[in-house]
Amino acid sequence: MKSIKNMHPPKSWSKTTEPTSYEQIYKYVERALDECSIFIDNTENDYFQGSSISNITTSKNRPLSVLTLQAWSQPLNQLRDARLLRDIRNGKTIRELLSEAKTGTLYGPITNESVLLMKRILDKTTEQFYSKIPILIDKITDLMNLMEQYFLSFYEIKHIQDIIQKKRKEKSLDEYLETAYTYEKSRWLHMYEVNKSLKILREMSQRAEDTKGVSLLTLSKETQELALRCDCTSLSYLFVLPECYYEARRALDSLRTWLNEDTKYNGFIQTSLKLLEEKYFEAKKAYEINKSQLSQIERKAESHRFQLNKLEQENEINEKKYEEFETRLNIKEREYISKRLTYEVYEEQLKKYLQLSHEIQDDIDNRVVIEQFQLDIKQLSRELPKLKSNIDSFQARINYFEQRKDELIEMRHENKKLGNEIQLVLEDKILKENYFNRIQNCRDIIRNIYKCRKTNDLPQKIFYDLPVHIKHYGENEDDDLSKAIRLISKYISRDWNRFYWQLPFYPTRGQEEISKDIKYIDEKYQRGDVFQDQAIDALNKWRRFHTRAKVDDLIHGLQQIRRFDIIQLIERRILKPKHSLNVDQEEIDPRKKEIEDLNRKLTRLFDKLRSGAINAHDTYVYSTMGLDSLRPSTKSASLSRTSRLNSVRSKSTNLERTLDGKEYP
Incomplete structure (x- = not known):
């Protein structure tokens, strides 16, 4: 039958016991603030009227303090005018005034x-400064310290103070x-x-008795407005306690705001984490x-730089080459022009001589x-095309060089453009x-805060001043300690409480706290077979x-309660399998292996000798791979080896007979 947890609402928490959840702390703080x-x-009512709040009948438009101060004014x-005083600021002045009256x-x-009213105000002020104001200071201080302890942001701001x-x-x-x-800033601001x-509350009693007394101008703006409204601006001493009430309420308002912010902090952090996850992926x-x-x-x-380098x-x-080709081009051009001009001159001269030859017949010289x-013109007509071809070739090469240079300039420009890009x-x-x-850093910070705040055992760790460790999903669920805890919880039965008493704790946990742990777990599980659930809860608390x-602590505790059966289970199921994996294998002696190989080869040899597989024309030698057959090189060698094998065969036969225990003649 499964265990059924107690359905009653959780008990109210006090700050001296271990909290189970933040809801308990929130309710405690809220209740303490209300108190x-x-x-x-009640203290204010006692000062102004001397009765409890339930007996006060106040106007809807004007509070009790205003009505009372207007009546006192x-x-x-x-009384102040009777002594010719400009202001009543301290208790000494009031006592002198009462003495003179x-x-x-x-x-x-x-x-x-x-006179009676002034005496009552002096007595009430003195009484509350020595009785109620210190109590109020202690209550607010304890509450602030508690909130400072549990209401954490898990974020650090340097030089926040x-x-x-x-x-x-x-x-x-x-x-x-x-x-x-x-x-985090709001936390420190609230504490500040x-x-x-609290500093004003602590110092107010001393200020009220100093020679200078309490000036109305040194009090809060709200108190000054109250004095002006009630025509008590020359009665500063009357507002010493109202100033304390105002500062105390102001402190409580800060603590209430802090409480409200802490209850919403987890939700805001979760929203921030969700936003950061989206921003992170984007x-x-x-x-x-x-x-x-x-x-x-x-x-x-x-790639472009590689081409540019080439x-x-x-x-x-x-x-x-450009300079060389340009020089050669100039030479060829001059040569071409020279020969071209010569060609043209020769043609003109040839025309003249041809014309002259028609006029003068049979002129040998002509x-x-x-x-x-x-002949010269014919020779020049053959040379000029070649020169022209050479000039064109040189010019083409020069043009190619210029083109490549332009490409280089363009590639340099392109390379510069790529560099800028x-x-x-x-x-x-x-x-x-x-x-x-x-974004990644912010996400990690917010995620760490969220995991710290959502840790189930955070209140307990803060209560015992333990480090807050973020346990990731699935972490340490299959380690030896977790396995041992599950195994013990299954078989420990009703001995779990005796076992819990024997477990060690570091930091040290007192006997009273251990007793409270056991009592709490007993009350938590009421019906059915609850021993396993109780044991798991207790051991998880111990581990926390x-x-x-470590596992040795569990084994030592089991030894103390003489549960050796569970120790054997732990050793057999957890420790022994782990130990068997670490056992060193036995080293094999290489000589033993060599002897076994030799015996195996001898056995094979004897089998072949006994079966007659070896004839007179074959012989065998040992090798690293076994028995190899070799063809005899000569007839004499073959015969000698055969005789040796026959002798070995006879010896092996005698050896086998001896081993069989038989005697042969």
């Missing part, structure tokens, strides 16, 4: 009502950490405000895309000249990487509060 508020109201101002040495008329007191300038806030930053109010995607773009551009630029090297060679011109993409990548790292928990 403090009621205590202040006339008789007390009359008793002796009748005042300058003006007074009434017994005003100096920032709160405006001694140091506040640094720029990361918008994604605003929730944690705001709450409460401590400030930033990661943008960063990966930009990283890919940068990689592509860098590969393109690398072109640079080619251009260096082309520069030298004929020789004509033939010579014809890489710089822009790199800057964009750095920005996106910084943004991604920022014993920072050095």
Whole structure:
């Protein structure tokens, strides 16, 4: 039958016992704040009227303090005027005034009502400063310390106290950490405000008895407005206790605000974490895309630089060739022009001589000249096309060099353009990487805060001042200690409480606390077969509060209660399998292996000898691979080896007979 947990509501928590959840702490703080508020109201009512709140009948428009102070204004101002005082600021002045009123040495008329009222105010002020105000201070201080202990943000702000007191300038806030930053700052601000109010409460009794007394201008703005409204601006002493009530309520308001903020903190952190998860994936995607773009551009630029380097090297060679080809081109052009002009001159001269030959017949000299011109013109007509071809070739090469130079200039420009593009993409990548790292860092911080705040045993660890360890999902569920706890819980039965008494704790846990643990677990499980659930709960609590928990501690506790059966189960199921994995294998002697191989080869040899597999023409030798057959090289060698094998066969036969225990003649 499964265990049924107690359906009654959880018991109210006191700060001296271990809390089970934050709901208990919230209810305790809220109840304590209400009690403090009621205590202040009763104390204030006692000062103004001397009765409990239930007996007060106040106007809807005007509170009790206003009605009472307005009623006190006339008789007390009359008493002050009778002694010619500008202001009543301390108790010493009131005591002197009452003494003079008793002796009748005042300058003006007074009434017994005003004297009795002043005496009552002095007595009530003194009484509350020595009885109720210290109690109120202790209540608020204890409550603030409790909230400071449990209401944690798990976020650290450097120099937060100096920032709160405006001694140091506040640094720029990361918008994604605003929730944690705001709450942590708010925590310290609440503590600062409460401590400030408590300081006023502690010092007020001393100020009320100092020679200077309490000036109305040194009190809060609200108290000054109350004095002005009630025509008591010259009766500062009357507002010493109202100032204390105001500061106490102000401290309680800060604590209530703090309580409200802490109850909502987990929800705000969860919302921030959800937003950061979305931002994280967006930033990661943008960063990966930009990283890919940068990689592509860098590969393109690398290829372009490789081509540019090749072109640079080619251009260096082309520069030298360019000068050479330009020189040769100039030479060829001059040669071509010279021969072209010669060709044209020769043609003109040839025409003249041909014309002259028609006029003068049978002129031998003229004929020789004509033939010579014809030969020269023919030779020039053959040379000029070749020169023209050479000139065109040189010019083409020069044009090619110029073209490659233009391409080089263009590639340099393109390379510079790619460099600028890489710089822009790199800057964009750095920005996106910084943004991604920022989002990742913020997400890790918020996630850590969320896991700390959502830890089930956080109140208990804070109560025992243990480090808050974030346990990830599935962590340490299959370790030896967890297995041992499950095994013990299954078989320990009703001995779990005796076993719990024998377990060690570090830090040390007192006997009273262990007794409370057992009592709490007993009350938690009421019906059915609950021993296993009780044991699991108890051992998990032990593991949580014993920072050095190990399997040996469990075994030692089982030995103390003489549950050796469970120890054997732990050794057989947990420790022994683990030990068997670590046992070193026995080393094999290499000589033993060699002997076994030799025996195996001998056995094979004897089997072949006995079966007659070896004939007169074969012999066998030992090798590293076994028995190998070899063809005999000569007949004599074969016969000698055969005789040796026959002798071995006879010896082996005798050996076998001896081993069989038979005697042969």
